[in-house]
């Protein structure tokens with residue numbers, strides 16, 4: 001079965017092999033050396049001055065960012081399931097939150113955000129997804145962050161980059177918190193979250209430490225010394241080192257370039273067989289299609305052609321399907337996933353098979369046909 005869900009993504013053999021070593025103790029010079037290497041590499045690829053690794057799924061890092069940085073009111077962008085989650089985190093901690101809601105196919109507008117900030121001078125953090133995975137939507141976080149900082153540089157911009165870090169190079173110039181998780185573009189098993197921090201975010205965290213397990217001030221203190229406040233996710237961090245070394249062989253630039261070419265080639269292939277790309281501003285992390293029979297298409301792709309693609313969530317559960325594009329993906333694997341979709345449409349009597357998806361993907365991906 002080919003796993004084509006936008007998280008978890010398949011873990012390459014070399015990374016799995018790297019994690020098959022006996023468990024080592026986390027308070028040892030041996031592990032601290034590994035931690036240091038990974039920490040330095042993450043600082044570089046996240047392009048942030050400070051970085052933390054937490055033993056939790058991505059949501060733990062979202063919670064940590066909100067609870068450690070919001071002191072008065074959050075402004076949360078809700079254009080999908082993950083944006084909605086920031087609001088739920090605020091509610092769980094009795095943190096005041098203003099929510100800006102959008103349809104799941106619509107990116108947030110800078111004007112709306114600036115208007116809310118103008119109305120609510122107590123807003124001190126902005127929470128937003130870079131890619132909102134519910135609808136495969138890309139928000140212009142870089143532009144939004146820049147505009148927010150130009151009117152109030154003290155507002156902390158918390159960017160959930162769980163399906164953006166490792167997909168494309170993110171301009172972090174105006175971002176204070178950049179969150180990611182192990183099981184998306186980093187191709188590791190679930191269980192490790194990473195947070196990039198700006199100098200201003202570090203200052204704010206250290207000025208008023210909060211929480212216990214997700215107390216980022218105590219993590220900062222430990223992780224600067226290449227250890228963690230509590231037991232580190234040693235095996236995942238060893239896997240992360242292997243993953244970063246694997247990508248570094250050809251470089252992250254090449255990794256991003258391949259991801260982009262593959263995303264756009266697959267998108268063109270889906271459009272060539274008459275499918276509608278759902279979001280108005282599609283992210284590169286996945287291709288998201290709206291179809292009344294999405295559920296049946298997925299079922300056929302899985303049962304007959306061995307391809308596991310994701311559905312939607314909530315009201316769009318059965319109306320969307322999402323094909324992952326994060327990580328190292330062999331072109332013959334994505335080509336087969338696209339074939340499976342085209343074959344499923346044929347089987348369901350929606351469109352006669354003519355091989356267009358495969359032809360368009362291959363000619364774009366390998367021949368650079370525009």
Ligand SMILES: *Cc1c(COP(=O)(O)O)cnc(C)c1O
Nearest residue numbers: 057058059082131133162163181
């Ligand atoms: C997957 C995902 C999350 C949630 O991460 P978990 O690891 O499941 O807690 C949050 N935000 C986005 C954008 C995601 O894609």
